[in-house]
Amino acid sequence: MKYYELEVGMSGSLVKAFSEQDVRVFSSLSGDMNPIHLDEEAAAHSKFGKRIVHGALVSSLFSAIFGTNMPGPGAIYIYQDVRFMKPVFLDAEVKASVVVASMDNARNRVHFDCVGHVDSQLVAEGKAILFVP
Numbered sequence: 001m002k003y004y005e006l007e008v009g010m011s012g013s014l015v016k017a018f019s020e021q022d023v024r025v026f027s028s029l030s031g032d033m034n035p036i037h038l039d040e041e042a043a044a045h046s047k048f049g050k051r052i053v054h055g056a057l058v059s060s061l062f063s064a065i066f067g068t069n070m071p072g073p074g075a076i077y078i079y080q081d082v083r084f085m086k087p088v089f090l091d092a093e094v095k096a097s098v099v100v101a102s103m104d105n106a107r108n109r110v111h112f113d114c115v116g117h118v119d120s121q122l123v124a125e126g127k128a129i130l131f132v133p
Helices: 020-030 040-044 055-068
Strands: 011-017 076-084 093-104 109-118 121-131
Touching: 011 055, 020 055, 055 076, 055 093, 055 109, 055 121, 076 109, 093 121
Parallel strands: none
Antiparallel strands: 011 093, 076 121, 093 109, 109 121
């Protein structure tokens, strides 16, 4: 989508469950080998009681929406601020959604509100800015 095609209120979303393999591959690629993500026994003694998905992996769903759907190919992701409200456990379905919150016509920048839910629980929320040609 081109900048001139976007309007405040437009949205995009996707649903993904992160598997064992997703978490292991992300750990390897990112270098984040925290046992809370990889070791059942260590995670059992954590405040969550079991392994959790990396927050950065959860927030990558926003990037997936931006690059493929809203606004899509050609958009440049230039800013993100995300808070993680609750843990995401392996194989839980995360619904990530983005909504156009405002537009900067002078610079072709689009401001988005971003949220992630597991069932009705808010697990991540934030803001993003994209340059859209």
